[in-house]
Amino acid sequence: xxxxxxxxxxxxxxxxxxxxxxxxxxxxxxxxxxxxxxxxxxxxxxxxxxxxxxxxxxxxxxxxxxxxxxxxxxxxxxxxxxxxxxxxxxxx
Amino acid sequence: xxxxxxxxxxxxxxxxxxxxxxxxxxxxxxxxxxxxxxxxxxxxxxxxxxxxxxxxxxxxxxxxxxxxxxxxxxxxxxxxxxxxxxxxxxx
Numbered sequence: 197x198x199x200x201x202x203x204x205x206x207x208x209x210x211x212x213x214x215x216x217x218x219x220x221x222x223x224x225x226x227x228x229x230x231x232x233x234x235x236x237x238x239x240x241x242x243x244x245x246x247x248x249x250x251x252x253x254x255x256x257x258x259x260x261x262x263x264x265x266x267x268x269x270x271x272x273x274x275x276x277x278x279x280x281x282x283x284x285x286x287x288x
Numbered sequence: 289x290x291x292x293x294x295x296x297x298x299x300x301x302x303x304x305x306x307x308x309x310x311x312x313x314x315x316x317x318x319x320x321x322x323x324x325x326x327x328x329x330x331x332x333x334x335x336x337x338x339x340x341x342x343x344x345x346x347x348x349x350x351x352x353x354x355x356x357x358x359x360x361x362x363x364x365x366x367x368x369x370x371x372x373x374x375x376x377x378x379x
Contacts, residue, residue: 212311
């Protein structure tokens, strides 16, 4: 079973008394804030959950695993996640 | 950006009261944490997905002293960025 946005919205509705429309809108706004922050290169730190970090990767040589051809991979920016100690304890 | 700033930004852009915004942020991350604690997958379209990966016990080394240490089996959440997030961060 996989947790999706729809279930989170439902839970927010139940626990806050917001309407479905408002709860959906709020979750979308929250997601947009997180994405906007990360896309400016700013990390998002959620205490008790973890840290979403933006990392710059350098250009490097790689290989196409299917053909074995060498190719240059351009520098890029990626998001990584570092789990907090609390979440880690909860999962284990 | 930390959780407080997240709450503030949500409050400012959505006309919620501060306690409401705080509640939404807490529920959002708690739900994900609870799902992972049960071993369930989490999939938030456009942002990311998580699943729990199990690591077996292995013998590692303390990088400082070179001493052998036994690492107990553990579970960790594995993060995968969503398509939209990936594209927006990389531009």
